């Protein structure tokens with residue numbers, strides 16, 4: 412199926428790209444999706460409000476990406492894979508903005524707008540706070556920028572992600588049909604964008620080949636940081652919306668969409684350890700991968716997206732295991748144990764991963780955060796499906812493990828840091844912000 416972008420579409424996209432994105436916090440996403448205290452599922456009305464928010468917010472975020480891909484410097488914007496990705500974003504923009512709005516009677520429209528019941532005004536969500544992992548000015552959407560000097564959001568300056576309560580009204584079938592149609596459109600969009608990371612990586616390779624470059628410059632590096640961060644945000648909002656719409660998946664009361672309000676750190680860490688060891692055995696042909704010791708309070712849980720935490724732990728653990736095996740030799744009987752220590756603070760949950768894999772020379776530390784930096788000799792082929800399922804992920808070789816994991820950490824106000832002792836080993840600190848109020852860092 413070939414899709415063509417029209418002049419007019421590109422004009423509309425340009426128009427949308429002038430609006431700032433509205434950052435949402437983890438806590439707001441949870442408050443929004445929570446079922447009403449009456450015990451019923453959240454109402455069509457809540458879903459409708461969510462659809463409304465997303466039908467404005469997603470086109471803005473997509474439009475920023477289309478503009479930025481088109482404006483990339485030095486001919487990078489002309490690379491075939493970059494153009495392909497730009498068209499995906501433009502097409503998704505078109506699909507959302509062209510979706511027909513439901514024809515609703517005035518009564519229904521009024522009921523949707525007015526607070527559910529007298530004495531029970533629609534809850535306005537807790538304000539977002541500045542994301543502590545982001546420098547002021549780094550991302551335009553940060554609420555700090557819209558502030559009046561004392562960190563307070565200008566009221567009404569940005570659209571809000573509203574919470575409403577179920578009021579027992581029977582909503583017309585048109586509303587239900589619209590919610591369904593909207594969720595299906597999002598589903599198709601999410602699938603279209605599955606291969607974005609690898610296709611952009613392909614585009615960078617095309618560029619490096621054409622320009623005979625070894626490294627990418629800091630402009631491209633910060634473009635990729637913004638681009639992939641934005642992708643995390645878009646996929647978070649879409650994934651959350653799809654999960655809320657599909658209520659059959661909402662059996663577990665600790666889940667609100669894809670957010671788990673009681674993410675158990677120890678269980679997730681143990682699972683990531685098992686997966687990383689399995690991939691390591693497979694890759695190096697080992698009978699028994701280097702051991703990993705986990706020190707974590709068993710009952711420690713917090714509000715997070717389990718998928719994000721698994722991703723970060725899996726990537727950092729694979730790095731440690733690879734370093735340990737390569738430093739000590741795959742034919743060793745016993746390897747030094749990698750330690751995973753989890754600490755619980757008021758602000759942060761911090762996970763330290765300490766290995767004796769020989770460390771990293773100090774001069775290479777800045778490089779480990781750049782995309783496509785790897786010390787693997789032959790990069791595995793860029794399979795566009797590779798990021799669809801984590802367990803098929805390769806041991807190493809794309810150079811995307813650390814930079815993308817750091818974006819995931821920063822997305823919810825955490826961070827990822829690395830300290831190495833060359834000749835001995837590496838400590839990776841994964842800080843997870845448990846206040847859950849920081850705004851998504853977006854541009």
Ligand SMILES: Nc1ncnc2c1ncn2[C@@H]1O[C@H](COP(=O)(O)OP(=O)(O)O)[C@@H](O)[C@H]1O
Pocket residue numbers: 726730731734766768769770771779784785786787806807808809810811812813814836837
């Ligand atoms: N724990 C570690 N010990 C030693 N080197 C590491 C460690 N973690 C990362 N590195 C270095 O950083 C590079 C980039 O890591 P990463 O972004 O995960 O990409 P990849 O694993 O695909 O190479 C690795 O190739 C390796 O050289």
Ligand SMILES: [Mg+2]
Pocket residue numbers: 726729730806807808812813
């Ligand atoms: Mg890696």
